[in-house]
Amino acid sequence: MSLTQQYVLDAHRARRHGEPAPPAPGTHDWQVLRELRDYRRFRAVVAGRPAHGRIRQALRRWLHPRRRSTC
Template sequence: MTAIEQYLIDTYRASQHGVPMPPPPGRDDVAVVRAVRSYEQFQAVLDGGEARHPWRAALRRMLTRPHPC
């Protein structure tokens, strides 16, 4: 059963029992990714490092590592 099918079943049950509808699947995915990134930056600062911007770090890795062709 997919997440969408389970969501539809849960929505139907919620409407039958008069309880609040469940959140749609994937609604909080971006917030979770941001929270993980912020936590990693926070841990880097606590460990004595620098809270680097993730896009800059990814770009630096892409430009400095040899590309397997």
């Protein structure tokens, strides 16, 4: 069953029971992503890691690896 079919089924059930319809799929996606970002930042701070710029640092290490001396 697809997401849209499940939504239509839930909306139909809610209407039959006189309850408010559920939110449409994708309505709160941005809010969920923001909350996930905030949670990950919080967990980073609690663990003693930097909370900002972790993705950029990882990309920088991957794109511009430091040359190691082979002496």
